[in-house]
Amino acid sequence: MTVFVCGQEVEEIWCGIYDAWMSRLGHENVRIEPEGRDRELFCEYREVAAEEWKAEKVTKSIRKKLSEELYEVVYRAALSEDADRADKIYRFLIYAFAMGTNVMDQLQIPAVYEVFRMTRYLSREYSHVIEFARFSRMEEGVLLSRIKPKNDVLVLVSMHFADRLSGENWILYDCKRKKAAVHQADRGWIIVRADSAQWQERLNKKTDEETYEGLWRTFHKAIAITQRTNLKCQQNMLPLRFRPYMTEFNKV
Amino acid sequence: MLIQEEMDIQEKLRILSDAAKYDVSCSSSGVARKGKKGTIGNTLAAGICHSFAADGRCISLLKILFTNQCIHDCRYCINRRSNDVVRTRFTPEEVCTLTIEFYRRNYIEGLFLSSGILHSPDYTMEQIYETLYRLRNEYHFNGYVHVKAIPGADPGLVERVGFLTDRMSVNLELPTAEGLRRLAPGKTREKILMPMRQIQRGIAAQNLRALSDSKGSGGNVRRHLQDSSQTGRNFQNQWWDHQRQSAGTLDIRNRPSAGKREIGMADTIAHPGRNVWTSFQSQNRRFFVPAGQSTQIIVGATPESDYHMIRVAEALYQNYDLKRVFYSAFVRVNDDSLLPELPGGPPLLREHRLYQADWLLRFYGFGAEELLSEEKPNFNILLDPKCDWALRHLEWFPVEVNRADYGTLLRVPGLGVKSARRILAARKSAALDFPDLKKLGVVLKRAMYFLTCSGKMMVPVRMDENFITSQLIGVEHGKVWDIENHDSYRQLSLFDDCQVTALVSREDTVSALTGTL
Numbered sequence: 196m197t198v199f200v201c202g203q204e205v206e207e208i209w210c211g212i213y214d215a216w217m218s219r220l221g222h223e224n225v226r227i228e229p230e231g232r233d234r235e236l237f238c239e240y241r242e243v244a245a246e247e248w249k250a251e252k253v254t255k256s257i258r259k260k261l262s263e264e265l266y267e268v269v270y271r272a273a274l275s276e277d278a279d280r281a282d283k284i285y286r287f288l289i290y291a292f293a294m295g296t297n298v299m300d301q302l303q304i305p306a307v308y309e310v311f312r313m314t315r316y317l318s319r320e321y322s323h324v325i326e327f328a329r330f331s332r333m334e335e336g337v338l339l340s341r342i343k344p345k346n347d348v349l350v351l352v353s354m355h356f357a358d359r360l361s362g363e364n365w366i367l368y369d370c371k372r373k374k375a376a377v378h379q380a381d382r383g384w385i386i387v388r389a390d391s392a393q394w395q396e397r398l399n400k401k402t403d404e405e406t407y408e409g410l411w412r413t414f415h416k417a418i419a420i421t422q423r424t425n426l427k428c429q430q431n432m433l434p435l436r437f438r439p440y441m442t443e444f445n446k447v
Numbered sequence: 448m449l450i451q452e453e454m455d456i457q458e459k460l461r462i463l464s465d466a467a468k469y470d471v472s473c474s475s476s477g478v479a480r481k482g483k484k485g486t487i488g489n490t491l492a493a494g495i496c497h498s499f500a501a502d503g504r505c506i507s508l509l510k511i512l513f514t515n516q517c518i519h520d521c522r523y524c525i526n527r528r529s530n531d532v533v534r535t536r537f538t539p540e541e542v543c544t545l546t547i548e549f550y551r552r553n554y555i556e557g558l559f560l561s562s563g564i565l566h567s568p569d570y571t572m573e574q575i576y577e578t579l580y581r582l583r584n585e586y587h588f589n590g591y592v593h594v595k596a597i598p599g600a601d602p603g604l605v606e607r608v609g610f611l612t613d614r615m616s617v618n619l620e621l622p623t624a625e626g627l628r629r630l631a632p633g634k635t636r637e638k639i640l641m642p643m644r645q646i647q648r649g650i651a652a653q654n655l656r657a658l659s660d661s662k663g664s665g666g667n668v669r670r671h672l673q674d675s676s677q678t679g680r681n682f683q684n685q686w687w688d689h690q691r692q693s694a695g696t697l698d699i700r701n702r703p704s705a706g707k708r709e710i711g712m713a714d715t716i717a718h719p720g721r722n723v724w725t726s727f728q729s730q731n732r733r734f735f736v737p738a739g740q741s742t743q744i745i746v747g748a749t750p751e752s753d754y755h756m757i758r759v760a761e762a763l764y765q766n767y768d769l770k771r772v773f774y775s776a777f778v779r780v781n782d783d784s785l786l787p788e789l790p791g792g793p794p795l796l797r798e799h800r801l802y803q804a805d806w807l808l809r810f811y812g813f814g815a816e817e818l819l820s821e822e823k824p825n826f827n828i829l830l831d832p833k834c835d836w837a838l839r840h841l842e843w844f845p846v847e848v849n850r851a852d853y854g855t856l857l858r859v860p861g862l863g864v865k866s867a868r869r870i871l872a873a874r875k876s877a878a879l880d881f882p883d884l885k886k887l888g889v890v891l892k893r894a895m896y897f898l899t900c901s902g903k904m905m906v907p908v909r910m911d912e913n914f915i916t917s918q919l920i921g922v923e924h925g926k927v928w929d930i931e932n933h934d935s936y937r938q939l940s941l942f943d944d945c946q947v948t949a950l951v952s953r954e955d956t957v958s959a960l961t962g963t964l
Binding site for chain 1: 456457460461464465467468469481482484485486487488489495496497498499500501502503504505506509510545548549551552553554776778792793795869872873875876877879880883886887
């Protein structure tokens with residue numbers, strides 16, 4: 196067994212898949228693993244060098260030989276929190292290239308089901324994040340939102356808000372991965388690493404929000420019908436892990 | 448009545464959202480509109496819920512009344528004329544600012560604006576129109592808006608509002624004209640249905656215009672409409688033909704309205720997962736009520752049965768092309784002798800069953816007559832309507848997963864629109880087995896009694912109504928009985944009703960003790 200060790204970013208995963216595939220060792224003789232795993236006996240370990248041309252070749256062949264839809268599926272799978280996603284995408288692509296574009300219909304195949312499961316989880320979390328993300332206005336008029344998703348949905352969420360709040364300056368900060376999407380009004384957005392001290396200082400600046408946050412809390416409280424109180428249902432629909440970042444659940 | 452206009456905005460918001468909360472509709476779905484430069488907001492076809500209140504209901508729109516002042520004296524309503532509550536009203540600017548500022552912070556998906564009747568229906572509708580006009584044209588709001596059409600308002604005003612909003616609704620409130628007369632003396636059935644009909648006609652006229660317009664999105668729309676009406680109809684026909692052939696006894700009157708409506712009209716009933724209105728979007732034209740209209744019925748304020756309710760809902764879907772009928776469990780807010788006492792709180796289970804049945808009407812090709820009848824006018828408390836129907840029609844089951852058509856699959860409890868579609872797609876390449884079904888999202892704890900995979904059931908099951916009922920009820924109560932360790936016989940326990948008719952003999956006792964049979 197030859198194990199290809201690659202990083203966790205999307206491009207690094209493409210590179211891992213490229214190296215494993217092009218090693219010509221046979222699909223059953225290779226495996227892709229993330230860095231930092233315990234090493235096994237009787238395995239040869241190879242580090243994957245992340246290079247742009249490899250990633251480009253992989254994405255290009257998926258988009259050309261399969262379809263744009265399938266590229267979107269594997270791209271989303273690559274954003275998943277599953278530690279073995281690189282290997283799972285690899286197994287999936289073997290089937291996809293053999294069976295063609297409607298491979299996603301065949302959920303009875305374990306490799307396909309795994310990718311389906313990952314993307315379904317990711318899509319659900321994505322819709323939760325676009326529902327529950329809350330912005331607050333910083334002094335210079337910039338809207339700031341903190342999110343802490345399990346899957347790496349920052350790119351997808353930013354696309355949503357870029358369309359919705361195109362005329363605003365906003366920052367979406369992912370607390371788990373310490374990166375941020377920064378959007379400039381009517382221009383566009385980029386993703387930046389935000390782990391420096393300067394960033395932290397900037398993110399901790401006070402926001403000037405008492406009026407609207409207060410109004411929103413008032414509304415949230417008034418709209419509930421007391422005779423129908425059902426906290427269990429509320430929790431099913433709005434899991435606790437999102438609440439620390441939501442205005443209406445923060446005590447003043 | 449004194450209307451307090453000089454009030455703190457926070458207090459106004461508290462009063463006017465508290466007064467609006469009995470309106471159920473909070474959906475922001477039905478229209479997909481991209482963001483536009485210079486405006487704020489977009490909409491998604493599926494809608495977005497932004498928060499959930501302590502009662503578990505979603506909050507997607509800023510749901511407020513324009514004013515809680517009202518000239519009517521409806522018995523069930525907290526804002527009725529004879530109630531002594533603080534009355535206030537928003538100004539159009541206040542509503543616009545609140546909407547925009549909340550929207551910007553991603554608190555809400557848009558605005559839901561309802562109102563008590565201030566002075567006259569026309570005056571109220573004018574205020575709503577002014578608010579929406581400013582919101583769209585001065586504040587450049589491009590998100591979702593849902594407004595109430597005020598019964599009795601000038602049709603011209605209703606139409607103008609219709610071009611600014613996404614969804615419009617008129618509340619039917621009570622399912623019968625008689626109930627309305629008793630509890631809402633200021634309203635009549637005709638007055639409520641008039642704007643509903645107007646909105647329906649407006650939408651239909653727009654559809655036809657789009658059909659005759661062959662350029663641009665028109666072609667799209669036509670394809671969409673033809674496509675949707677055909678699939679909807681074919682699927683219904685198939686199912687009913689199938690039933691008639693096999694049964695030979697079925698009454699043709701029971702058949703849902705397939706074929707009754709004209710071709711080209713949006714056929715939204717029994718047509719899963721597709722949306723006609725979304726295709727009406729373009730960047731430079733506004734459309735008339737693009738997300739369709741909805742209404743609301745109060746459950747439990749008057750003595751109507753469930754059968755009556757879903758008949759009304761079905762009629763509304765068929766005759767008024769409504770997008771949704773909402774059901775609102777009656778909450779007794781006024782102490783009034785004409786209102787029923789509800790010692791157990793609002794009839795929430797009943798509301799839940801009605802919603803389940805509503806989905807069966809809209810997405811599963813069921814007719815109201817199939818689910819309930821004059822003889823059996825209320826839903827089963829222990830079983831959902833689909834299970835209940837299936838148990839009364841065991842002659843159609845079990846269904847073979849690898850061969851049954853879409854309409855038949857949809858009738859199986861535990862299978863929904865998504866899983867039925869996945870089955871259709873997946874079985875093209877391979878025969879499916881039960882573990883595969885689980886992956887496709889089928890709820891096997893219900894579906895296992897009604898399905899075969901390649902001719903085999905998951906476990907040997909006796910096709911017996913009592914047996915399956917007790918199993919399903921067991922499931923519903925969370926008492927999972929491990930059926931795989933037993934064969935198809937029912938486990939005895941001291942307390943269940945096994946319908947044992949024979950007396951226990953001495954031999955039975957001995958064999959039970961020693962374990963020999």
